[in-house]
Amino acid sequence: MRKLRFVFNLLILTAICILLPPIAARGGHSDYIQLGDRNSSFHGTGRSLFSQEERRPSLELARGYMTNDGLEKAMKDFTKRCSKISRLYSIGKSVNGFPLWVIEISDRPGEIEAEPAFKYIGNVHGDEPVGRELLLRLANWICDxxxxDPLAQMIVENVHLHIMPSLNPDGFSVRKRNNANNVDLNRDFPDQFFPINEDLSLRQPETRAIMTWLRDIRFTASATLHGGALVANFPWDGTEDKRKYYYACPDDETFRFLARIYSKSHRNMSLSNEFQEGITNGAGWYPIYGGMQDWNYIHGGCFELTLEISDNKWPKASELPTIWEYNRMSMLNLVASLVKTGVHGRIFSLDQGKPLPGLVVIKGINYTVKAHQAYADYHRLLAPGQKYEVTASSPGYKPKTTSVWLGENAVTADFILIPEASARGNLLRSICDCSYKNYNQPLLTHLFTETNNVITFMLIVVVAFLCFLLQRRVRFNLWKQRQSSRRSVTV
Structure with a gap:
């Protein structure tokens, strides 16, 4: 009798396990994916550390989504229709040779300006196609x-927005998560904790394209669009001991602020019962390694979020208009945050009055932001409502520090750096001090009693006048760069 009861209970348990709804790769649920847990210590709420064999969505479910050829045509048609504020370019090719297309939107597309840049990337996983559809809708909405619309105008005039609808066209074409080499592209980047993928030649062409892209363009922030949950995810994505717990990066407050911008602008993301405020630390959800998000922050100087924008990884195409409306303001507000908040400015040299490439650090935050090599502009994202001590430095110059109170609006803090002490530098600074208190009376008496006292006096007047013109030039350059909507500080 006991044996029969044991067999009966075992059959019931087996049936329950079979009938349980499958779990999607990044949380939420899916109507087609089946995953196994290869290591229970890594098992979070839906995300999966390892890539597993997955059952592809049916052709019927994929109907209504743009094909790769259709997406390429749509992007080319867009840049023709909206040529005034956009351009189309490719950062490389997939394993199967499909171009990795990008749309840039700006009032001066293709030009380098003293403005922040933002990138959106979709379809990192081939079986998460919602992002590619929403990103093309975003581009068309801005064009229209x-x-x-003041928000769209702000983005076009003050940000260089780069949109890549599909990083994994090969995976999409066969409706599978990984690329054509069966590699998960969000596990293929160099990792800070474990020496994986250290050999550049072994990385996937899509991964190498992203890494080269960030060397060519200095992005201030970015986001990748995924599916399978509804949450804004931020670094760190992994932990040193591979255990699951909240592991904060140096800019944890800023990342929480950016994640909340997206979540609270969304129709219902912030109402999540699973994630407080609709946001989560990646390692606190479940740790992954070789992810794009952490690599961007560490090596690219780019603040990146991983956005899970739909509970279903591959919803029916008829649901896309609704998903777009739910995410539209979130996508726009996240890009606009680059100019609506934070500390921005440029670094100049006092001796030449030219832009000076340098570094910007915030006291108490172990993270350095680089100013642009050509324009020396920097864009430091920070959580508002605090006082920050900002220091700018450059080799050969004395660093300068200023304190700013960051409220709800952005602050401009420009720096004019003085050369380090040297024989030539001391002479230059003494002349450009534009103050006669540095010249003692005996020296002046000696000068004016010499036979060439008139010439000496004229030289002093000329040098003082040149110094005056130089300072005016520096201040004029700073004034041209300031935006009227920001509170400005010059130090």
Whole structure:
């Protein structure tokens, strides 16, 4: 009798396990994916550390989504229709040779300006296609509204927005998570904790394209669009001991602020019962290694979020208009945050009055932001409502520090750095001090009693006048760069 009861209970348990709804790769649920837990210590709420064999979505479910050829045509048609504020370019090719297309949106596309840059990337996983559809809708919405909508106008005029709808066209074409080499692209980047993928030649072409892209363009922030949950994820994505717990990066407060911008602008992300405020630390959800998000922050100087934008990884195409409306303001507000908040400015040299490439650090935050090599502009994202001590430095110059109170609006803090002490530098600074208190009376008496006292006096006047013109030039350059909407500080 006991044996029969044991067999009966075992059959019931087996049936329950079979009938349980499958779990999607990044949380939430899916109507087609089946995953196994290869290591229970890494098992979080839906995300999976390892890549597993997955059952592909049916052709019926994929109907209504743009094909790779259709997406390429749509992007080319867009840049023709909206050529005034956009351009189309490719950062490389997939394993199967499909171009990795990017749309840039700006009032001066293709030019380098003293403005922040933002990138959106979709379809990192081939079986998460919602992002590619939403990103093309975002581009078209901005094109249709930038002349009449203040938010769209702000983005076009003050940000260089780069949109890559599909990083994994090969995976999408066969409706599978990994690329054509069966590699998960979000596990293929160099990792800070474990020496994986250290050999550049072994990385996937899509991964190498992203890494080269960030060397060519200095992005201030970015986001990748995934599916399978509804949450804004931020670094760190992994832990040193591979255990699951909240592991904060140096800019944890800033990342929480950015994640909340997206979540609270969304129709219902912030109402999540699973994630407080609709945001999560990646390692606190479940740790992954070789991810794009942490690599961007460490090596690219780019603040990146991983956005899970739909509970279903591959919803029916008829649901896309609704998903777009739920995410539209979140996507726009996240890009606009680059100019609506934070500390921004440029670094100049006092001796030449030219832009000076340098570094910007915030006291108490172990993270350095680099100013642009050509324009020396920097864009430091920070959580508002605090006082920050900002220091700018450059080799050969004395660092300068200023304190700013960051409220709800952005602050401009420009720096004019003085050369380090040297024989030539001391002479230059003494002349450009534009103050006669540095010249003692005996020296002046000696000068004016010499036979060439008139010439000496004229030289002093000329040098003082040149110094005056130089300072005016520096201040004029700073004034041209300031935006009227920001509170400005010059140090």
């Amino acid at each position: 509204n930038y002349e009449k």
